[in-house]
Amino acid sequence: MRDFRKLCFGVAALALVASAPMASADDQVVSMIQCGDELAEGYDGFIAEWEKNNPGFKVETEVVGWGQCQEKATNLAAAGTPIALAYMGSRTLKQLSENGLIVPFPMTDEEKASYYPHIVDTVSFDGEQWGVPVAFSTKALYWNKDLFKEAGLDPETPPKTWDELYDMAKTIKDKTGTPGFGLTAKSFDNTMHQYLHWVYTNDGQVVDADGNIVLDSPQNLEALQWYKKMVDVAEEGPTAYEQDELTPLFNDAKVAMIEQGPWVRNRVNDDLNWGVALLPQGPKAKGPGTLLITDSLAVFDGTGVEEQAISLAKWLTNPDNQFYYEKTHGLTPLRPVPGVEEMVAEDPTWKPFLDGIEFGGPEPLFTDYQAFQNAMVDMVQSVVIGSKEPADVLSSTASEIEEYK
Template sequence: MNLRTVLLAGAAITGLSQAAAAQETLHFINCGSDDAAEAAVQAEHVAAWQAENPGFEVNMEYVPWGQCQEKAITLASAGAPAAMAYLGSRALPQLAEAGLIRPVDLSEEEAASYEPSVLSTVQFDGNTWGVPRAFSTRGLFYNKDLFAEAGLDMPDGPQTWDDMMTASKAITEKTGARGLGIAAASFDNTMHQFLSWFYANGGEVIDADGNVVFDSPEAVETFQFYADMVPYVQDGPIAYERGKLEPLFADGQIAMMQQSFGFRARTGDVNYGVTWIPTGPSGEGHSTLLISDSLAVFEGSGVEDAAMSLAKFLTATERQAEFDDIGGWTPVRDTETTRALPEKDPNWTYFLGSVADGGPEPQVVDYTAMQDVMNEAIQGVLLDEMTPEEAAAEVQDELEDLID
């Protein structure tokens, strides 16, 4: 029995059946472009769901990232929500707090198919608010030729912050390049990059009880790492977001930068290597920032059950694995496809092996305000306007206010 039949059979009055029949269109907002490789795969999977649920027609609308989340939120706030949206998981706390989205009920089997760290990217206030759809981790890309020119003996790349400092100093002094590219513009990837270093140093922003625990030796050490690297990063780091660093790496102007697995296609002719995010003095193991996009089901569309069915269908293990593989995403689940990736490209080892110990984007309702607080502290340290201790304390105070 398909979903449409179940809904009609469960209707208590004729009016409900008529309403269900009139609500056959399922509006699905997608952040991104329909030209992306994974879009074609998703279209095939949506068509398969429609074949099993012929009473519904899925209207997929692609909206550029800059306007997508705003459109989904605006429609929902106006009482005309899309049935479902693919968006950044950072938006989930705001939507949940406003009562605009439906919590996701995962079975024990479904929940166990994800690393807890992956689920943490879509959880807030004791509930799961989205189904993980796209996922990325970070590694360190480094220019092997610049390392050789600087006389560095690091065949596997830098593994610690001390290695980073040694390599950055040698490259800056002995080649025409700078050691490290740091994003410090007022963009989300400035905070993202910092959090990868912070998590690699054993840091935590918000603990399991919801308390802000940012102001810590780990935070001070991470800010100090930024301050110490200033002589060896690109000139004027405040002007750079991650996208502007990529051409510098491809042109051999910086020797190292953080990026996700997909950056491999944008490195130009650089003879590059990849390794873990190097471990800080207080860190253990291998960690990274975990960023996810997810499928969120909106309340008030009239087709919530159908939308949840579609979300679960699209993210079923093998279909999700195909979506990840085509899109070049870090897989959200452990599957045969996932386990085979390092055989296809050994660099996958660094992006998969750090998932278990990785940390999420902190889940707060006002994400933009948190991002601004973090970025201002990072910029303050790089411009020598704040000490690492002052920056850590400032972020702590501001985040406590946001949580309250």
């Protein structure tokens, strides 16, 4: 018997925000849930073209708000009335698969090779893919050039290593009174993400290629020790802040540096003198790294139209359609398609978000992802507040998350 207690959170009453025309009596329905406020720009045309090429099938789309869309798709599947295709965080794929709710998503070697390095890893385990990436984000370092200048630092030279990051942040705090670095430590997912920034910029891993937990490694210990060290040059009370709550502090020049995604480029105040650079590298780094986070289209089991749902997902995310989606949504491109070079030439601030991909790493996939995330956040918080030593808590957390894989 399947255990759905970890997947179901109570079915919410959700309204149909947008939908395609109802199918005729002769058509088979391929139902689809997309997260957001409205159907993604371009999707109406993409779907109409797919329907034209697949006579006898009609796509019915439902747009559900970000806070409920994944929950709704999961609950419908758990209740035995699955949606055919749904937008899901890739972190959920292993859990959905282990509960028999989704089907493998076949990819040819050519399809896999079309993506930037490690992207396919975000949807892969046990030698199979369980979704197709549809949205992608990476992280980079934002810095306030005026605060650098006020502290006597070169405003055009951001830190390239962890040592430089700490030293520059300390100089800024000592000479200007402004915290040098924005540190996340709230009970929130991006506290774990912040730690993974340190892990992936120091050649670390949480899960290796064979599926083994390798959290308790020298690289990851250095990452956790550095997290603790940065408390001295960060804003007061990091446990009160998650990533997006640091952006206003950066905008108000109340913190000199933050690590954030590409969307923040469009949220920085017009009068702020800022730059964006690669995440600083740790002592064991083999090259610039970053955290690779994807959302995916997952095909649910039991609808009778799984083959068509896979076809639709591949069509929506083919190189041309996917790049259009990325440009209109301000997302990091999933593939090095020709338009990327033009995009970077027009806006060089995109470059750091792409250059860190080669040595980046994914959100690890766990059967009980929420428990894994909670353990990682607890680990970071214990180090930030000084209740546990990095080596001890890293070892105990590595043992704890074994039961969640």
